[in-house]
Amino acid sequence: MADNGEILLRVDDVSLQFGGLKALSNVSFAVRKGGLFSLIGPNGAGKTSMLNCISGRYRPTSGNLTWNGEDILRHSVNDRAHLGIGRTFQNLALFGHMSVLDNILVGRHHKLRNNFLTGMLYWVGGARREELEQRRFVEDIIDFLEIQHVRHEPAGTLSYGLRKRVELARAMAIEPRLILLDEPMAGMNLEEKEDMARFIIALREEFEMTILMIEHDMGVVMDLSDQVAVLDFGKVIASGAPEAVLANEHVKKAYLGEADELLDELADTAERAIA
Amino acid sequence: MTHVPNPRPTGDFRTSYAGDRTLFATRFETNAVIAGVLFVLVSPFLFSDYILSQFIIIGIYGIAALGLNVLTGMTGQISLGHGAFFGFGAFASAWFSSRGIPVLLSMPMAGVLTMAVGMVFGIPAARLKGLYLAIATLASQYILEDFFARADWFTGGTSGSLAETANLFGFQFDSDGRYLYLVLFWVIVSFVGVANLARTRDGRALVAVRDHYLSAEIMGINLTHYRILSFGLASFFAGLAGALYGHYLGFVSAEGFTIILSIEFLAIIIIGGLGSVSGSLLGAAFILLLPQAMETFANALATLVPAISQGTAYIKQMSVGAAIILFLVLEPEGLVHRWRLMRANWKLFPFSH
Ligand SMILES: Nc1ncnc2c1ncn2[C@@H]1O[C@H](COP(=O)(O)OP(=O)(O)OP(=O)(O)O)[C@@H](O)[C@H]1O
Ligand SMILES: [Mg+2]
Numbered sequence: 001m002a003d004n005g006e007i008l009l010r011v012d013d014v015s016l017q018f019g020g021l022k023a024l025s026n027v028s029f030a031v032r033k034g035g036l037f038s039l040i041g042p043n044g045a046g047k048t049s050m051l052n053c054i055s056g057r058y059r060p061t062s063g064n065l066t067w068n069g070e071d072i073l074r075h076s077v078n079d080r081a082h083l084g085i086g087r088t089f090q091n092l093a094l095f096g097h098m099s100v101l102d103n104i105l106v107g108r109h110h111k112l113r114n115n116f117l118t119g120m121l122y123w124v125g126g127a128r129r130e131e132l133e134q135r136r137f138v139e140d141i142i143d144f145l146e147i148q149h150v151r152h153e154p155a156g157t158l159s160y161g162l163r164k165r166v167e168l169a170r171a172m173a174i175e176p177r178l179i180l181l182d183e184p185m186a187g188m189n190l191e192e193k194e195d196m197a198r199f200i201i202a203l204r205e206e207f208e209m210t211i212l213m214i215e216h217d218m219g220v221v222m223d224l225s226d227q228v229a230v231l232d233f234g235k236v237i238a239s240g241a242p243e244a245v246l247a248n249e250h251v252k253k254a255y256l257g258e259a260d261e262l263l264d265e266l267a268d269t270a271e272r273a274i275a
Numbered sequence: 276m277t278h279v280p281n282p283r284p285t286g287d288f289r290t291s292y293a294g295d296r297t298l299f300a301t302r303f304e305t306n307a308v309i310a311g312v313l314f315v316l317v318s319p320f321l322f323s324d325y326i327l328s329q330f331i332i333i334g335i336y337g338i339a340a341l342g343l344n345v346l347t348g349m350t351g352q353i354s355l356g357h358g359a360f361f362g363f364g365a366f367a368s369a370w371f372s373s374r375g376i377p378v379l380l381s382m383p384m385a386g387v388l389t390m391a392v393g394m395v396f397g398i399p400a401a402r403l404k405g406l407y408l409a410i411a412t413l414a415s416q417y418i419l420e421d422f423f424a425r426a427d428w429f430t431g432g433t434s435g436s437l438a439e440t441a442n443l444f445g446f447q448f449d450s451d452g453r454y455l456y457l458v459l460f461w462v463i464v465s466f467v468g469v470a471n472l473a474r475t476r477d478g479r480a481l482v483a484v485r486d487h488y489l490s491a492e493i494m495g496i497n498l499t500h501y502r503i504l505s506f507g508l509a510s511f512f513a514g515l516a517g518a519l520y521g522h523y524l525g526f527v528s529a530e531g532f533t534i535i536l537s538i539e540f541l542a543i544i545i546i547g548g549l550g551s552v553s554g555s556l557l558g559a560a561f562i563l564l565l566p567q568a569m570e571t572f573a574n575a576l577a578t579l580v581p582a583i584s585q586g587t588a589y590i591k592q593m594s595v596g597a598a599i600i601l602f603l604v605l606e607p608e609g610l611v612h613r614w615r616l617m618r619a620n621w622k623l624f625p626f627s628h
Contacts, residue, residue, distance in 0.1 A: 055493050081495030095486035097550075098479070106483045110495035112476040116504060119475030120468035127475050128293075135292040174494065 005032040008178055008210050009054070009072075014063030016049055016234075023049040024060070024234045031178065031227075036204055036211040038221045038242070041231035042254060047214045048090055050231070051180045054212070055087045056080050067178075082110045086176030088167040090183050090214070096156030100166050103155050104141060107173025108134045141169050145199060161192045168199060172207070179203060181213040185220060193220070200224060222246070230254065298470050315459050319452030327451035333563055334458040335519045337556040338465045340543040342512025345469060347541070348550030349478065350505035351485030352400070354412040357513050357540045359419035362532025364389045364514025365521030366423065366430045369438035378441035378522055382461075386515035392419075393510020394503050401502035416534055423529035435528030438521040454523055461519060462556070465512055470552050472508075481505050482550070546602055548609025557610040569594040 009031040016024040023046045031037045039047050052058040054065060056077030065072040067083060075083055086107070095103050112134060118125035142148055145165050150158060155166055164184065171179055184200065185193045197220060203209045215221050221228060222242050229239035232254040238245045245251060299305040319327060343357045364385045371381030396415040403411050423430045430436055441448040441457060448454045472478035483491035484501050492498050521527040539562060547558020573590040577583055583590065606613050 057489065057493070076497075077492045078495050078497045081493065087493060089490065093487050093490035095483050095491070097486055098482055102479055102482070106479050106491070106494050106496070109476060109480060114476050116472060116477040116508065119477050120471050122471035122475065127471075131296070131475055132292050135296070139292070170494070 005034060007031070008033040008068065009212070010064075010066040011050070011054075012064040012066065014050070014053060014060045014065065016046070016053060016058060017061045022234050024053070024231075026063070027231070027234070027236050029229045029236060029239055031210060031212055033177075033210055034204065034208065035227060036200070036213065036225045037227045037229070038225035039212065039214045039229055039231060040216070040218075040221055045231040046234040047231055048182055049234075051087060051182055051212070051214065055085060055180060081107075081174050081176070084175075084177035085180065086171035086174035086178070087180035088164070088171050088182060088184060090186070092160075092163050092167060094155040094163055094166060094170070097154055099152050100147060100155055100158070100169075101135075101138065101142075101151045103166055104138045104169045104173045105134060107170040108138065111175070138169075138173060141172050144202070145169050145172075146195075161188055164188070164192075164196070165199075168196075172203070176209060178210045178212060181211060181215075183214050183216065185215060185217055193217070197224065218246070296474055298467065298474075312459070312463070315455065319455060324451045327455050329563065331451060331455050331458050331523060333556070333560045334455075334462045335516045335523070336540070336543060336559040336563060338462060338519070339513050339516035340540050340547065340555040340559050341465055341469055341552065342509040342516070343540045344544045344547075344550060344552070344555045345472075345481070345512070346505050346509035348544055348548075349473070349485060350481045350502065352502060352505060353405075353409050353541075354415075354506075354509065355409055355534065355537050355541075356396070356412040356414075356416035356419065357509065358532050358534065358536030358538075359416045360389050360393055360510045360513035361517040361520070361536065361540075362423060362527075362529065363392060363419055364517030365438070365527045365532070366436065366517075367514065368518030369436045369521050369527050370429055372439045372522075373436070378439055379443060379457075382441075382515060382518040382522070385518040386511045389514025389517070390507045390511035393513070394507040396510075397503040397506025400506060401499045413534070416537055420529065420533065423532065430527070430529060433529075435526055438525055438527050440525065441522050448522075458519055458523075461515060465515070466552055466556070473552065477501070477504070485550075542599065546599070546609060548611035551609060551611040554609050554611035557614075561610065565598055566591065566595050569598065 007030045011027055011029050011031075014024055014027045015022065027046075027050060029037070039050060041047055049058060053060045054072070056075075059073065067085075072080065072083070072085075095106065098106075112130060114125070114127035114130050118127045122128050142151055145168060147162065147165055147169065150162060150166075155163065158166065164187075168181075168184065171181075181200070185196050188196065200211065200213070201224065204211060213225070225242050227240065228242045228245045230237050230245060230248075230251050232250075237250045237254060238248040297305075299308060315330065318330060322330075339357065339361050343354060346352050346354055346357075367388045368378070368381045368385035371384050372378045376384065396412075396418075400408055400411050400415075424432065426432075441454075446453075448457050469478075473482075480491070480496045480501050481504075483494065483496055484498060484505075488498055517532075543558035543562050544555060545558070546561050547556070548554030569591045570587070572594065573587040576590065577587050
């Protein structure tokens, strides 16, 4: 991986405040084109909030987000798919009553030109041709993610692991240049994790997407990413190559700190149980 | 959500993407629809005017309910003002035709005008959800009712307005049998249109807004645009249906377009199946025929038990209410769902369990 490749996304001094709570404080990092950037940190550190600022769910209280040298914040949320940003969600956010196929086709929304009138006319005005073209595109994604057998099932009826895959399929359908993955492997068994890791590698290599990923599994982070940033209480406490970051003293403390709290809590409960 | 097995019979393989996205889910459904259309086509030769008038009203209410189903079923936005838009369409078409526009043309024009009005009311509504939206649409009901009473030039005020008879190159749609054909035409156009909408870009966007508006927005869907559009589409069909209603009765007056009618439309789509295209028509048939079935039932009961003959009207009303409540409790997903389950079981027979 080139060390000083072109920057696709630059997060510059971003802060986000919820009332009295500072979810993000002066966060800065840069995602290189074609790279896999991992954002890690303890629970509640502000990782999802950071993705939400990029995808538009939240608006930073201050700071800048630049995309290819352009200000992202000037674009409305629904415009960002068109810019080339796609994402998956930590707490699944599929369209539960729609079929898997339709869920993925929604990802093609910004590529389609037919509207309610031509859609209703279907046979005249080109909607049919366009829909069938998109169907072919979507079927390629379905084949790639190996979800052919559920394409007509309502998304809400699928197992957790499959729903995560459909979310990835839907985000891929956007044809994003940057894909944001919020804990893509959470709650998966080993086999499912291996599949997902394979897909993520292919996203980069075959589909030439840049990836910004949040993940708790350190093995996965070490194996897949070429850059890592660690968030703790909304601040970046370390960033750089994965090996260097994980060796960092602050990072160890942040994670150990969490472990200490856990131990304290356990001790407390034990004491209460005895009393 | 109960899971319905894939309704496609074995052997009905799809060999192309086009074949996988047909208008009707199965060959059986296609045949059922064709049979239904043929039945309506021959019915003027078979049935009394009374029965034909029932078919006409079912078709008209079905179109209006279809519109509400786009708004409530597909997009997930409630409206308590649908009946007023229905009324607006009736007045608009009567008004257009009184200015010399042919009735057959003024009907869709009334739909378009009602759509425009609906979108104006939809602008504030697009920012509201749940109960707040319900109240905002209730306001549109009252504002329109007030408009009907005041705008004499448009509605004829308290005396109402006359709606001319439709005619096509001298062919007068002046009998129930003939009018039924006109209604059938619009039922087919409307239902095919919405079924097509459901399998194309904007229809998917509406459902995405209903199912998960936050992720819909991230997928590139402009929420405000689609919420307003769905008000517009709902109003178009309400207006078109209202126009058909006005020219059928020949006379339009504001009394019929109250909140009761709006609630009746909601009942139709809930009973037929929220978000289901064909359910709109089934629900309309159910709501319109149920009171008559219950009347027959109450009268039959009265001949058996003469003591209650004074109260048949009450028995009828109460049994209509009871039937609706029972229906909601036992089949909250609507007639269409029940139908699919029956189909699924029947196909698997005798191995349904
Ligand atoms: N909409 C909101 N309103 C108020 N507080 C919020 C909101 N969203 C997030 N927060 C708070 O911001 C902080 C960061 O949350 P965030 O979800 O970004 O953490 P995270 O790093 O993704 O954690 P996890 O690993 O558990 O997913 C938390 O304290 C959370 O409670
Ligand atoms: Mg998170």
